[in-house]
Amino acid sequence: MNLTINSTVRLNNGVLMPRFGLGVYRIPPGKPTLDAVHWALDAGYRLIDTAKAYGNEASVGQAVRESSLPREEIFVTTKLWNAEQGYDSTLKAFTESLRTLGLDYIDLYLVHWPVEGRRLDTWRAMEEIARNGRCRAVGVSNYMTHHLLEVLNNGTIPPAVNQIELHPWNYSTRKEVVESCKIPAIAMEAYSPLARSKKFDDPELVRLARKLGRTPAQVLIRWCLQRGFITIPKSAQRERILENAQVFDFVLQPEEMDTLEALNYNLATGWDPWQAP
């Protein structure tokens, strides 16, 4: 796979989505988010991942509007929060996110979490959103195999993306979910690709990074990309935003991918959606 910062994946509805972007979870609204998004766009990032729950949609939208890049060159994802799941409330929440972002359309709208008892009504609304012309693709997040099957068996449009936590410390356990997404061609998006900086001192990772002359963060991002995942490392710091984008001029060998994947111990740095009924 010849990857560049401009590499895209074609989603199952035909839309092209960048493989690499910036996550803005826990970046405060206002200047910190504005700066981070501007630095990222200047460094060549073309995908920005926010959510209603992050409280910084307005700043993401502002940075996108302020950018000299044409709107269609930037791919904006936001997410429906749990409290707003359900048919009418999802439609309303989508309109609110659009207004908060101050954009004419959203590129990708994700259901943030598989809320029991609301998933099917929510997905019907997501299908309606996909048809209304203000959203280019709809998908899910934190959906494990049983959640996905429910939507696939009852819906009329498959999710275009499933965004879940993925890194070497959980990938082998989550392979089943990755496999479940293959036939309906649901693109896998890896969140917390840096394991929220909890594993940078892992001796195997440090050894590999030293051997390659790379940083642990760069090795982890490269691992995600080579596994075929879209990924959205978060940083609020300019040097790290630049560092995290320097991952397109080296390759991990198959045995190096294996070494990283052997680190698996089913680590979930946030909520573990396997537990969600």
Ligand SMILES: NC(=O)c1ccc[n+]([C@@H]2O[C@H](COP(=O)([O-])OP(=O)(O)OC[C@H]3O[C@@H](n4cnc5c(N)ncnc54)[C@H](OP(=O)(O)O)[C@@H]3O)[C@@H](O)[C@H]2O)c1
């Ligand atoms: N759908 C979901 O439920 C869900 C859940 C979690 C995350 N996400 C998305 O995925 C994105 C990424 O995940 P995440 O924010 O949880 O964690 P992450 O990207 O795995 O790690 C972020 C942490 O790593 C640090 N960091 C970044 N680059 C670094 C570097 N080069 N060297 C050293 N430290 C570095 C950051 O600190 P600094 O900012 O100080 O650099 C921050 O503490 C989120 O921002 C969000 O968009 C989605």
